[in-house]
Amino acid sequence: MLSVFSSPGHYVQGRNATEQLGAELKRLGLDGPVQIVAGGSAQRLLAEVWERSLKDAKIAYSVHSSGGECTRAEIAAIIAAVQDSGCTAVLGAGGGKVLDAARAVADDLDLPMISCPTTASSDAPCSALSVIYTAAGEVDAYQLVRRNPALVLVDTSVIVQAPPRLLAAGMGDALATWFEARTCTKAHVRNMRGGASTRSATALAELCYHTLLADGPQALAAVRERAVTPALERIVEANTLLSGLGFESSGLAAAHAIHNGLTAAPQTHPFLHGEKVAFGVLTQLVLEGAPSAEITTVLDFCTEVGLPTTLAALGLPDPAPTTLSAIAIRATAPGETIHNEPFDVDADITLDALRAADALGRRHTA
Incomplete structure (x- = not known):
């Protein structure tokens, strides 16, 4: 059996890290447009920073409001939004279930995924695994995706705003x-x-x-x-x-x-x-x-x-x-x-x- 080590392409962490989102995407050759899948708290805390950072980098983007769950219905809704917008990358911003849903969508559409957690509540941001739940809240399945996130960006100024x-x-x-x-x-x-x-x-x-x-x-x-x-x-x-x-x-x-x-x-x-x-x-x-x-x-x-x-x-x-x-x-x-x-x-x-x-x-x- 071969040994295998898996990791995201790039990891960035620190105070006000979201200010560098556009620059980091450009550095990795991700020119957009980007579909941001975001929970309510992520939009409240980061909408202005996204606009400033991505505008400076000349990266177009659109925002899809997440339902906060990672169910097959939620994944289907995000896929439709990405296809309608013509985006070429998927960015998840929020908690673990938001990131898992964005990751599953990126894998289904064979697009790069960017992980921007707004909490440090799980180890979901770096992985190539999405946990899919049923509508009733039970674990349904593990979806092993083909690639880890191209970029994981962790803004600790945002993390400390969470409970x-x-x-x-x-x-x-x-x-x-x-x-x-x-x-x-x-x-x-x-x-x-x-x-x-x-x-x-x-x-x-x-x-x-x-x-x-x-x-x-x-x-x-x-x-x-x-x-x-x-x-x-x-x-x-x-x-x-x-x-x-x-x-x-x-x-x-x-x-x-x-x-x-x-x-x-x-x-x-x-x-x-x-x-x-x-x-x-x-x-x-x-x-x-x-x-x-x-x-x-x-x-x-x-x-x-x-x-x-x-x-x-x-x-x-x-x-x-x-x-x-x-x-x-x-x-x-x-x-x-x-x-x-x-x-x-x-x-x-x-x-x-x-x-x-x-x-x-x-x-x-x-």
Whole structure:
């Protein structure tokens, strides 16, 4: 099996980075016109900057208001907008689902994609993967696209305008990166691009974990004050770049499968991707029989930054046995990443791990 490392063509991060959008597009030979797919917050915060930066670069563009979801209906609506406008590139501006929808559209139309996240709430910006949801909010499918974004531009002046909960959720998503990467590497399974992991990918995944522990609480304090600080910059990089490269080029395992399982319970739908992934990390560690000290470190970190460590914290204070069974069955569906674990996993084993992880979380917060 060949080793494969996947990454965006260019990554730009920093204060007021959107001012350089036009120049960065020109430097990469992307002359437009560009279809911007944007959430409401992105338009409110960036419309004037887009006009100024793209006008200076002489790049024409149009804006399509995103519905904020990544469903097949939303993707179809964006495809129609791109085709009507005649644009030659697709730019996603917003949260993870907006970026995923824009990425799927760019892939379907064989166009370059530009990723401009307005939150650091997930590792979606850098990847070549879109998570498609049903209209009911359940995970429908993974769409593996052919190319990573040509450009990822992260404006930390915008990131700090988002609610602190979103940064914390991004840390929850990034928390899974190292634990899933080391599992996939040890199991010699294929990563998200169909190859073996590289040492570079696992090193980035481990750096992501250590950055979270070192800078997470300080970065969260900064974003509460809407302050761009070195710690905030490092956590944004960890949530976005390190986690994105680490998961894609090393692989996913139980933590993200548990997230997918949790979407089978409607009570969890108000909670963010990274919040559910954080509980998935705890469940994966229980499933793997991880050392108590490691589990305690994860519990301490999650508690400090406000990530869920119990089912109750995800809207399931007293889940019915049928609900837990549905979560376990969905998490272990054929093709799910939980089967990258280096041992056989079924719904019964997963159900026990869910219950044990919940018990540990309850004891830790008592």
